[in-house]
Every structure is written in structure tokens, then in C-alpha cells.
Amino acid sequence: MSAIRMSALLITGGRVIDPASGGDGLADVLIRDGRIEAIGTGLVDDEAARLDATGAIVAPGFIDMHVHLREPGIEHAETIETGARAAAAGGFTSICCMPNTVPVNDSATVTSYIVQRAREVACVNVFPIGAITKGSLGDELAAIGSMREAGIVAISDDGRPVMNARVMRRAMELARTFDIPVIDHCEDLNLSAGGDMHEGQVSVRLGLRGIPSASEDIMVARDLLLAELTGARFHVAHLSTLRSVEMVAFAKSRGLKVSCEVTPHHFAITDSELAAYDSNFKMKPPLRCRHDADAVIEGIVNGVVDAIATDHAPHPGSEKMQEFERCPFGITGLETALGLSLSELIHKGRITLMRLVELFTTGPANILKLDRGTLAVGAPADVTIFDLSTEWTYDVQQSFSKSRNSPFNGRHFRGGPLATIVGGKPVWNRFQETNRE
Amino acid sequence: MAEKPKGLLDIESLDRTEIEAILERAHFFQPADNEPFRRLDALRGRTIVNLFFEASTRTRVSFEIAAKRLGADTVSIAAQGSSVSKGESLVDTLNTLVAMRPNAIVMRHAASGAPHFLARHLQIPIINAGDGTHEHPTQALLDARTILDQRPTLEGLRVAIIGDIAHSRVARSNVHLLAKFGVDIVLCGPPSLLPRELAQLAPGVRLSYEMTEAIRDADVIMMLRVQLERQHEAPMSAGEYFHFYGLRLEHLTLAKPNVIVMHPGPINRGRELTSEVADSQRSVILNQVENGIAVRMAVLERILG
Numbered sequence: 001m002s003a004i005r006m007s008a009l010l011i012t013g014g015r016v017i018d019p020a021s022g023g024d025g026l027a028d029v030l031i032r033d034g035r036i037e038a039i040g041t042g043l044v045d046d047e048a049a050r051l052d053a054t055g056a057i058v059a060p061g062f063i064d065m066h067v068h069l070r071e072p073g074i075e076h077a078e079t080i081e082t083g084a085r086a087a088a089a090g091g092f093t094s095i096c097c098m099p100n101t102v103p104v105n106d107s108a109t110v111t112s113y114i115v116q117r118a119r120e121v122a123c124v125n126v127f128p129i130g131a132i133t134k135g136s137l138g139d140e141l142a143a144i145g146s147m148r149e150a151g152i153v154a155i156s157d158d159g160r161p162v163m164n165a166r167v168m169r170r171a172m173e174l175a176r177t178f179d180i181p182v183i184d185h186c187e188d189l190n191l192s193a194g195g196d197m198h199e200g201q202v203s204v205r206l207g208l209r210g211i212p213s214a215s216e217d218i219m220v221a222r223d224l225l226l227a228e229l230t231g232a233r234f235h236v237a238h239l240s241t242l243r244s245v246e247m248v249a250f251a252k253s254r255g256l257k258v259s260c261e262v263t264p265h266h267f268a269i270t271d272s273e274l275a276a277y278d279s280n281f282k283m284k285p286p287l288r289c290r291h292d293a294d295a296v297i298e299g300i301v302n303g304v305v306d307a308i309a310t311d312h313a314p315h316p317g318s319e320k321m322q323e324f325e326r327c328p329f330g331i332t333g334l335e336t337a338l339g340l341s342l343s344e345l346i347h348k349g350r351i352t353l354m355r356l357v358e359l360f361t362t363g364p365a366n367i368l369k370l371d372r373g374t375l376a377v378g379a380p381a382d383v384t385i386f387d388l389s390t391e392w393t394y395d396v397q398q399s400f401s402k403s404r405n406s407p408f409n410g411r412h413f414r415g416g417p418l419a420t421i422v423g424g425k426p427v428w429n430r431f432q433e434t435n436r437e
Numbered sequence: 438m439a440e441k442p443k444g445l446l447d448i449e450s451l452d453r454t455e456i457e458a459i460l461e462r463a464h465f466f467q468p469a470d471n472e473p474f475r476r477l478d479a480l481r482g483r484t485i486v487n488l489f490f491e492a493s494t495r496t497r498v499s500f501e502i503a504a505k506r507l508g509a510d511t512v513s514i515a516a517q518g519s520s521v522s523k524g525e526s527l528v529d530t531l532n533t534l535v536a537m538r539p540n541a542i543v544m545r546h547a548a549s550g551a552p553h554f555l556a557r558h559l560q561i562p563i564i565n566a567g568d569g570t571h572e573h574p575t576q577a578l579l580d581a582r583t584i585l586d587q588r589p590t591l592e593g594l595r596v597a598i599i600g601d602i603a604h605s606r607v608a609r610s611n612v613h614l615l616a617k618f619g620v621d622i623v624l625c626g627p628p629s630l631l632p633r634e635l636a637q638l639a640p641g642v643r644l645s646y647e648m649t650e651a652i653r654d655a656d657v658i659m660m661l662r663v664q665l666e667r668q669h670e671a672p673m674s675a676g677e678y679f680h681f682y683g684l685r686l687e688h689l690t691l692a693k694p695n696v697i698v699m700h701p702g703p704i705n706r707g708r709e710l711t712s713e714v715a716d717s718q719r720s721v722i723l724n725q726v727e728n729g730i731a732v733r734m735a736v737l738e739r740i741l742g
Contacts, residue, residue, distance in 0.1 A: 204634040205449075207549035207571030207609060276557065277550030321528050321558075323548035325569070 008032045009424055010045050014053030014385065018060060019358035020374035029058055031381040034423040039375060051426070053385050056418055057353065060373045061093025061382025062360040064334065066158075066183075066237055066261060066309035069095075069126070072113060073102025078314040078402045080114065083334070084122035085400035086312070088428035090334040091417030093382035094125040094372055095312075096364075098158040099136065106131035106142035111150035123427040124420070125382070127153045127370065129183065132171045136160040141171055148178045153368045156183035158237060159284070159329075163189055165222055172232035181233040181259070181367055186219035186244070187211075187284065196325045198271040198286040206274065208324065211286050213241040220244040224251045227258055235367055236260035238311050240285040242295035249304045259367045260299075261309040264333060264340035267296045269407065279320045279327035280407040283313065300359065301350050307363035310337045314403030332406045336394055338386060339413035346388065347414065360384075381424035388415035390430070443740055444541070444562035446552050447572040448613040456578070456614060462735035463582050466506075467728065478508035479742050483540040485509050488531075489566070490516040490546045495702055495726060496566050496575075500543050503733035509741070512539070527551065528558060535561050540741055544568075549606075562740050570604045570664075576701055577610035579732040581618075583725045584657055587697050591618035595693075597651045598622065599682060600661030600709055601630045607701045608661060612639050625651035626661075626682060627673050648682055655692040659699045660684050660709045675708060684710040689719060697721045 009031040016027040016039060028043035029036065064087060070078035080097075087095045097114065099105035105114060111128050118126035130147035134140045136157040144155055155175055161184055162168045168184075175182045192215035197203050199210020220236055224247060227234035236248060239260045251258045271287045281287060288296075299305040313330025320327050338360075345351050365373030372382055396409035420428040448456070485504045489497050497513060504511040514534075525533075527546075534542065541562040544552050549569030556563045567573040584591060596615055602608045602624050615622055616639030624635055625645045636644050645651040652658060663678065673681075689696055698710070698720045706712045715722060 201634040201637050204603075204632050205609075205638060207569050207606060277553045278557075279554075318526070321526065323527060323546070323551045323554060325548045 007034070007424065008045055008048035009051060009421070009426070010043060010048040011051045011053050011058055011383065011385070012043075014056050014058035016058045016375065017353055017357045018375040019354055019362045020060065020376060024354055029375065029383065031383070031421070031424040034381050036375055036377050036379050036381050038377060051419065056385050056387040059357045059384045059386070060361040060375050061420070061422065062091050062338070062384045063094040063364040063370065063373055064092045064310050064312070064337070065096045065307055065364040065368060067095040067097050067312045067334065068100065068314065068330070069097040070314060071101060071117065072110070076402070077316050079121070080117050080126060081121035082400060082402045083312070083314070084118070084124045084126065086332070086334040087124045088420045088422070089400050089417070090336070091338050091384045091386055091420055092124060092334060093384060093420060093422045094127060094370065096127045096129050096153060096368065098129055098156060099131040100159050104131050104136050105129070105147070106134050106136065108143060108146035108150040111147045111152055115151045124422050125372070127151070127368065129154045129156050129158075131155065132157040132162055132182065133167060138162045138164055138167060141167070141174065144171070144174050145178055148180060152180065153370065154181045154183050154235070156185065156237065158183065158185045161185045161187050161189065161219060165226065168223065169226050169230060172226055172230040172234065176230060176232040179369070181235045183235045183237050184219065184223050185237045185284070186216050186223060188215040188218045191215040191218065195286070196282060197274055198288050200271060200289050202271040202274060202289070206277070211284070213243065213288065213292060216241050216285055217243040217247070220247050224248070224256065224258060227251070227256050228254070231257070233257040233259070238263050238266065238285055238309065239299075239305070240266045240288050240296060241292045245295045245299040245304055249299070252304065259306040260304070261307040261364070262296050262300065262305050263309060263311050264337045264344070265331065265407065267293055267300070268340045268344050273407070277324045278407070279322065279324050280331055280405050282324060282327055282329055283311070283331050284329040297344070297350060300345060305359070306367060308337065308341055308359045309364070310334050314401050315405050316403055320405045330405070332399065332401050332403055334401065335399060336406065336408045336411070339392070339394070339416040340408070342388060342415040343413060381421060383421040384417060385419040385421070386415065386417045390415060390418065392416055444556060445564045445574050445736055445740060446556060447565060448574045448577050448610045449572070451574075453617045456581070456617065459578055459732065459735045459739060460582050460585060462738065463578070463728070463731040466731035466734045476506055479738050480504065480507040480509035483509040483741050484538070485511045485541050485543060485737065485741070486534055486539040487511060487513040487543045488534070488545075489514065490544070491567070493545055493566070495729065496545065499726070499729040500566060500733050503730050504737055506730070507734055507737055509737070527555065531555050531559055535559055541737070564736065564740065567606050569606065571606050572610045573606040574610050575729070575733055575736055576607050577614040578736065579725055579728045580611055580659070580699060580701075581614055582728045582732050583699065583721050584697070586724065586728070587721065588656065591615065591620055593619065593621075594656040595621045595623070595654055596657040596659065597625060597655040598659045598661065599625045599648060599651060599684065601663050602626050602635060602661065603630045603632055604664040605661045609638065611659065612642060616641050623651045623655070627678070629673070648688065649691055652688050652691045655696055657697050657699060658684065658692060662701065662703065662705060663708060679708060683708070684714050686711065686713050686717065689714070699725060702726065
């Protein structure tokens with residue numbers, strides 16, 4: 001009997017927002033055996049554990065389609081276990097991990113390892129993304145079909161983008177065959193070589209070498225043309241420039257199967273924050289200038305942007321505590337994504353809550369064709385509960401991630417994740433911090 | 438948290454009064470003709486570490502002499518002979534040095550912002566002796582001192598800075614300093630070495646890609662060294678560069694009659710300027726070197742006195 005009682009959960013009194021059905025209203029959500037059983041008012045179940053969500057928003061579990069978990073091979077920076085905990089604390093119930101591990105996830109063996117390891121230690125769902133080329137070296141195609149069978153949901157050479165257009169073309173053709181999207185970190189490495197931050201007034205002032213917006217735009221343009229040529233589903237990772245937003249909008253208007261994600265840091269902060277040469281502000285694409293950040297927000301508002309993703313990229317302090325130009329690129333982001341999105345998009349009145357939830361749920365779910373991101377009856381019971389009013393301050397020393405490289409340490413937030421439920425099981429709660437156990 | 442010790446990281450964050458105070462004090466330290474440098478014991482018992490991660494002769498020696506003239510003890514460390522070459526991180530190197538309780542660290546480093554990064558993590562005054570392609574504050578101060586030896590005021594002057602501006606920490610520091618005094622600044626060089634964004638570096642800055650235009654009516658011409666070691670792509674050929682951006686005697690007729698020619702050194706004769714210009718009556722290149730000591734004495738005294 002107790003087993004049955006444990007497997008049921010009744011979330012009461014919350015404002016349920018479900019973009020998949022368009023529903024938005026006060027309701028209870030009943031979960032049983034890891035699935036959504038019912039949604040409605042005045043639900044009663046004497047056996048179910050109860051979670052009072054009065055005053056909060058109950059949404060489908062958030063999906064972060066761009067995360068670096070560093071396992072296998074770079075476990076001093078992050079592990080599947082710690083990355084998953086950080087995700088849960090950020091309100092994410094599913095994360096997709098990029099293939100730039102050691103070894104690179106370019107074979108079914110590595111994919112299977114990640115899938116298996118995640119099953120053992122991760123408190124959220126983990127969906128691997130496979131490499132486009134062997135070793136992400138840009139030459140020979142990886143074992144895309146076998147990786148697909150082993151569980152990858154997309155391919156990408158994130159961080160080491162494929163420079164050779166012909167290789168990219170072949171990858172898109174294969175990806176189309178296996179019905180997975182190609183995700184590109186769009187950067188012309190020749191144009192951005194040696195750059196450490198966005199090229200503009202600030203880089204010139206600081207004496208740091210610049211990465212021009214054009215290095216992103218050129219590759220977005222190339223990839224859109226290849227997507228048209230091949231008919232592949234193509235997804236722009238961490239889009240950060242005005243021109244790229246325009247080009248993706250144009251491609252969508254032409255009916256191409258194109259999507260894009262943006263990160264919270266690219267719309268919340270700009271290159272002007274780099275004045276202190278703090279390496280926690282160093283990532284790729286770099287923090288752009290105001291007009292790029294504004295264009296990204298405009299893209300979110302007008303529907304060009306499909307998803308918000310964090311590009312959570314943990315690096316240990318020993319690597320980040322260096323001269324700016326010697327530090328690796330990347331910042332952590334799982335725990336601050338929702339807080340930043342609420343600050344910049346909701347509190348400033350730019351978008352509706354329905355749209356915000358869509359960017360974290362149906363947006364990425366549709367791109368990756370995941371059976372997630374919905375509260376439909378029968379769907380996996382992944383639920384994110386958040387609110388708009390809880391005051392909290394991000395303390396990076398308390399992070400669940402193994403790494404501390406966040407530019408948002410000490411930032412004050414209004415509203416953020418309150419509880420995270422994966423497959424019907426509460427895995428994190430702001431007031432109990434259940435996943436510390 | 439304790440208040441951060443005062444160092445000198447850049448000119449941009451200094452205000453005009455502070456700059457004026459340093460320049461005035463440097464004037465006091467300048468020796469009169471045929472007189473030796475003043476020797477003081479203002480910093481007796483203080484230890485200053487000169488930490489040079491990049492090759493330097495004049496700046497390092499200048500800082501050393503300045504410190505000694507003030508009675509301080511100095512230790513100079515070149516990165517090649519230190520634990521840095523054994524893979525120690527910058528923070529660890531500095532922590533080790535700080536544990537020996539020096540009173541200030543004078544640092545040159547190839548990475549822009551390296552002294553700013555350290556200043557955030559260490560409780561010791563750091564004096565920037567040149568960071569990457571960012572700033573070289575004492576160079577701008579000694580340049581201003583040198584101009585003021587020739588002119589009553591900086592205000593209203595026209596200064597042309599010519600050469601590899603993009604990679605020049607000397608140019609950036611000079612632009613920030615001169616702009617605070619209302620100087621009319623023209624930056625000149627080939628497009629690859631003169632990004633457009635430099636026009637917004639400070640008020641009163643304009644760009645020119647034409648040397649004769651940049652020099653016209655100038656009170657001061659500052660030539661910069663072509664920093665081959667910092668250029669990461671194919672530069673203009675040396676011959677072409679000298680043809681379009683090298684300073685020759687005939688150029689000087691375009692400037693004000695009493696124009697002065699400056700260069701932070703080391704000079705490449707025949708690359709940025711001709712020997713005739715370097716050795717001409719208009720050149721104050723050696724005065725700059727001499728003023729370096731007086732200015733650095735003023736800076737050290739201000740920070741440690």
C-alpha cells in the first residue's frame with residue numbers, strides 16, 4: 001500500500017500554464033506512477049502526497065537543450081550527477097549534454113555510457129547530443145546512425161564548429177535521414193581566431209582582441225543555405241547577434257526547418273560588463289553589445305527565437321583564475337536561467353508567462369521531438385513550479401555545480417524556481433533543498 | 438572588507454587633479470642642468486618588487502632607479518628566470534611574492550588586464566608597467582611631463598599619434614591622459630592598426646588614415662613602434678608601411694614650427710621614422726627617457742610615501 005501512496009502526488013492550488021494545450025488557469029495536477037493522471041479543480045486523492053502550489057505557477061518540466069556535463073573525462077569540472085543537480089535547482093527536468101567530453105561523444109559506446117550513467121546518478125532526464133564529426137575534428141563524419149540508436153537527440157560539434165561546408169552538407173543529409181536536427185555553434189574560426197571578447201568599442205578600450213559579430217553571421221548564413229540545400233532540420237545554438245536574428249527570421253519566412261536558441265546571459269548582460277577583466281564574463285559567443293542584446297530580446301518577443309538554453313559550461317577555478325586572455329570560454333548557467341529570464345522578460349513586461357514557459361518547454365521539445373514539455377494527461381510527470389515574487393540572491397558557493405564560474409554571483413532575483421519534479425518524483429525544492437540529501 | 442590598497446592600474450580611471458599632482462611632483466624631482474638627480478629617503482625601508490613578465494629595458498631600469506633614488510629596496514624579477522617558466526600560475530606567483538611582504542609590485546605583463554585581475558585578488562598596491570595592448574600609465578605621465586617641459590600647458594594643443602595604435606598601450610594611456618586636458622588628438626595609421634572604434638575612446642579624438650593630414654598643425658607628433666610581436670596577421674610590408682606612415686624630415690614642415698617629435702622607444706630607425714628625425718632638434722626622445730625616472734619617483738612616492 002505504501003508503495004502506491006508514494007507514487008502519487010497532488011499539486012494543489014497553482015496557476016497551471018501549459019503551452020502545449022494553451023491552458024492557463026488555477027488547477028490541481030494529479031500525478032501517479034510517473035505520469036500526469038489528471039488536471040482540474042478540486043481534485044482529491046487520499047493516497048497522494050500533497051504539494052501546495054498556491055501563489056505559484058505550475059508548468060511542464062523545463063528543458064535545457066544546451067548543457068556541458070563534462071563526463072566522461074573532465075569530471076573535475078562537472079559530472080552527470082552534479083550537473084543534473086544544478087539543473088534541478090534551476091527548475092530543469094531535462095537537459096541535453098553536448099558531446100565535447102573526453103572522449104568526444106562520437107560513437108554509440110560513449111552515448112550508451114552517458115545514457116547508462118545518467119540512469120544511475122542523474123536526478124533529471126539527460127538526453128545526449130552526438131558529435132557531427134569524429135573527435136569533433138571537422139573532417140570525418142561520426143557514427144551518427146548508431147549514436148541515434150543509442151539515444152542521441154541531435155548532432156553538434158559545439159565549440160569546435162565544422163568549418164568545411166561540404167562536411168556540414170553531408171552531416172545535414174545524414175541527420176535528415178535519421179530525423180534529428182543539426183545544431184551548430186556558428187562561428188567562423190578564421191575570422192574570430194585569437195579573439196577573447198566581442199569586437200567593438202569595449203574590446204578596443206580594454207586592449208582585448210575582438211570576435212566580430214560577422215564571425216557568427218557568416219556561419220549562420222552558410223548553414224541556412226545548406227539547410228535549404230539539404231532539407232535538414234537546422235538549429236542555431238546560442239544565437240547572439242542582430243544579423244543572425246534577421247537571417248533566421250528570413251529563413252523561417254521562407255519555410256525552412258530552422259530553429260534557434262538564445263542564452264539568458266546574451267540577453268541579460270552586454271560586453272560593457274567586462275571592465276574588470278573578470279574571466280567569469282568570458283564565453284563564446286561573447287557578450288555582445290547593446291544593440292545585439294536588444295535584437296535577441298526582440299527575437300524572443302516576436303517569435304523568431306524558439307528556446308532559451310543555458311550553454312552551462314563549467315570550468316574549475318584553477319582554469320578561470322588566470323589572465324583573461326588565457327582563460328577558457330564558458331560560464332555556468334543552469335541555476336540562474338529562470339531568474340534572469342523573469343527579470344529581463346517578465347518583470348520588464350516584454351513577453352507573457354505563456355510565451356516564457358513555451359521557450360523552456362514546447363520550444364526545445366519540438367526542436368528535438370521529445371515527448372516532454374507538456375502536462376497532457378498520460379505524459380511523463382515532469383513539472384517545474386516557480387513564482388514571480390520570491391526574493392533570493394545567487395550565491396555561487398552554494399551551487400550544486402562542481403564549478404563556480406558564474407558572472408551572476410551575488411545577483412539579486414525576484415522570482416525563480418521553487419520545486420522540480422521529475423517523473424512524478426520531487427527532486428528539488430527551494431525550501432527543503434531535497435536533492436542535497 | 439579592508440579598503441583596497443592604492444596602486445596605479447591605468448590612466449583612464451585617474452582624474453585630472455591626480456594627474457596634475459603627479460606631474461607637478463615629477464617636476465620637483467627633475468634635476469636642473471648639470472645637476473645630479475635628487476636623492477631622498479622618503480621610501481627608506483620599503484621594498485618594491487619589479488616583476489617583468491615581458492622583456493623591457495628602459496621601463497624596468499627606470500623604475501629601479503626611481504625606487505633607489507627614493508631610498509627603497511628593489512628586487513627585479515624577469516619571468517624567464519622564475520617559477521613562471523615552471524608552470525606556476527600568475528596568482529600563485531604573486532601570492533608567493535606577497536607572502537614575502539613587499540610594499541608594492543611593479544608589473545609588466547603581456548596580457549591586457551593582468552594587473553587589474555591581480556589587484557582584485559591581492560591586498561597590495563600594484564603599479565602597471567604596461568599590460569598587453571591595454572595601458573602603460575607611467576609612459577603617458579612621462580610623455581605629458583615631457584610636453585610640459587616644452588609648452589606652458591596641455592590645453593589646446595594638437596597631438597598626432599601615428600603608427601600601430603591597435604596594439605599600443607602607450608597610445609591608449611596617452612589618449613586618456615591628453616583627453617582629460619582638452620587636447621585635440623589625431624590618431625593615424627593603416628586601417629588594420631587603427632580600428633574605427635578608437636574614435637570613441639575619449640573625447641576630442643579623431644582618426645586619420647593619411648599621415649600628412651594627421652601631422653598638419655600638430656604641436657606634438659608621437660610615433661609608435663610597430664609591434665610585430667603583437668600582430669597576429671599579415672601586416673603591411675615594411676617598405677609599404679614606411680612609405681605611407683614613416684616620419685621623414687619633410688613631414689615636419691607641415692606641423693607647427695616648434696613641433697616636438699616623441700617616441701616611447703625602442704625606436705626602429707628606418708621603420709617608423711628616419712634617423713634624421715630621431716636625431717633632429719625637434720626630437721625629445723631622450724628627454725622622455727630622462728623624465729621617466731622623475732615621473733616614476735612621483736608615482737612611487739604617491740603610492741608608498
